[in-house]
Amino acid sequence: xxxxxxxxxxxxxxxxxxxxxxxxxxxxxxxxxxxxxxxxxxxxxxxxxxxxxxxxxxxxxxxxxxxxxxxxxxxxxx
Numbered sequence: 001x002x003x004x005x006x007x008x009x010x011x012x013x014x015x016x017x018x019x020x021x022x023x024x025x026x027x028x029x030x031x032x033x034x035x036x037x038x039x040x041x042x043x044x045x046x047x048x049x050x051x052x053x054x055x056x057x058x059x060x061x062x063x064x065x066x067x068x069x070x071x072x073x074x075x076x077x078x
Contacts, residue, residue: 034042
């Protein structure tokens, strides 16, 4: 029966849950958060690159859609 009481206690004598959250807390303290200026620069970069890729995909979609419609109308004779 004594083993059942100690089921939630790890070697250091602490509760398992407290030990796990303590480790997470220690890891979060190691995080180096970027400055506001760095975050702004990265955000602007992501928005610009996403816009460029979006425009590229839209252009290719329009070109291939046009070519496909021309091919279908050529094949069907419409």
